Amino acid sequence: MLLLTMGAALLGAALGSTHAQNSAPIPAPRAQSARATTVPGSGATFTVQGVPLPSGFRHAFALALNNKGHVLFVAHKGAQARADDGDVLHLWTGDTPRALPLPRGFKTGELASSVGRSCLADDGRIAMNTFLGQGALFYSGGRFTPIAFPNLDIFIQNCAPDLSAVASDLNTAQSYLWTPTTGEVRQGTFEGVNDINRAGQFVADIALQRAEGTFTVDRKQWQPKFINEAGLVLGEDVAGDGATLYLWPAGEKQPTQVQRPAGTEAVFPQDLNEKGQALVGYLDDQFVYTHATRTYRPIRVTGWKLQVVLALNDQGWVLAQATQTGQKAVRTVLLKPK
Structure with missing residues (x-):
């Protein structure tokens, strides 16, 4: 509990106080890209x-994965793979999938939208977006309750392992922190927060915070997207051409560019686990x-x-x-390494 409280307090302070004025620029990445090997074979x-x-049901749209291999997904009855309000949210834990009815009045037609991200904790709790002007939901103890964001255009972007979540307003990019243990929502200063960890360290479009301090991002070079419990930051080219990945391990003086996989035209980060795998x-x-x-393993x-x-979990399952x-x-x- 102490860790959760300290983490929330740290992130709340970083997002909503004078840290924006006291931050320093992120050190420039190394001048040369680091070589990376692509595993050969066919x-x-x-x-x-x-x-x-x-x-x-005839189709299933994936939503979230946890480290136990449990899966949150949306099942669809129609012949065409098009979401509609007849869809039903399900949780699969290895046996028969279990339906999770949403609260009365909530529709399911856009649960699989690509805006934001829904989260499934290892203990079965869920933080999820619903779209259609309905707001985000928290699932715990067998029931859903609304998350008290200030408006219905705020979408969860990612969660820490304890399910603490960062969210952004789709219209203004205003950022928010939600803490599941208390239900508290805090407003942030930095726009476009993308991810957090349990220590309250975060990455955003224009800033990041780790144990070393709070840093502003040079958006002409790269943009942080993910941070794990060890403080490893994963990002991408701001230009959007996917030329390289950027990684900044905790304790290193500067970020590193990493060459994209052999034979590819671009590469973009989609998830980061606690093993340092992306x-x-x-x-x-x-x-x-x-x-x-x-x-790189194809x-x-x-x-x-x-x-x-x-999504990628800590077992390396996709x-x-x-x-x-x-x-x-x-x-x-579920894809499992051979």
């Missing part, structure tokens, strides 16, 4: 485990990057066509959506 590198479709890619080229070895499967990869060869049904799947 065969499947991951196995595919399909999340069971609930009875009566889910990255562009279009049909997807990889798990391990910073300790500076190695994500290749047989018998399925991947549509999108969404949450994705895919269609099986010869079939049209969109499925939620």
Whole structure:
């Protein structure tokens, strides 16, 4: 409890006080990109485990993954893979998926929207966006309750392992911190906060904060997107051309550019786990990057066509959506390294 309280206080102070005036520029990245190895080969590198479709449903849209391999997804009954208000939220923990009805009046037609991110903690609690002017929800103890953000255009961007969440106003980029233990919502100074960890360290479009202090971001170079419990920061080119990744481990004096995978035209970060592994890619080229070895492992499967990869857990499992060869049904799947 002390850690949670201190983390929330630290982030609240950083987002909402004079830290913006006392921050220093992030040190410039190293002049030369760090070399990275792409694992060679052409065969499947991951196995595919399909999340069971609930009875009566034909498609499943993935939402969130935790470290136990539990999956939050939306099931759809229609023949076409188009979300509608007949969709039903489900949680899969290894057996038959369990339906999670939303509160009365909440619709399910846009739960799988790509704006923001929904979060599934290892203890089964959920923080999720609902869209359609309905606001975000918190699931705990078998029931959903609304998160008291100031308006309905505020969307969760990411969560720490304890489910503390950062959110942004879609219209103004105003940032907010939500703490699940108290339900408190704090307004921040920095715009566009992207991620936090349990210590309250955060990364935003224009700033980041770690144990070393609060830093302003040179948006002409790169933009931080993720931070893990060890303080490792993962970011991308601000230019948006996907030329390289940027990583800044805690304790190092400056960020490092990392070459993109061999044979690719671009690379963008999509998730970061606590093992220092990142889910990255562009279009049909997807990889798990391990910073300790500076190695890209291609994500290749047989018998399925991947549509999108969404999340990476600490076991190195990847949450994705895919269609099986010869079939049209969109499925939620877990990819596990071979």
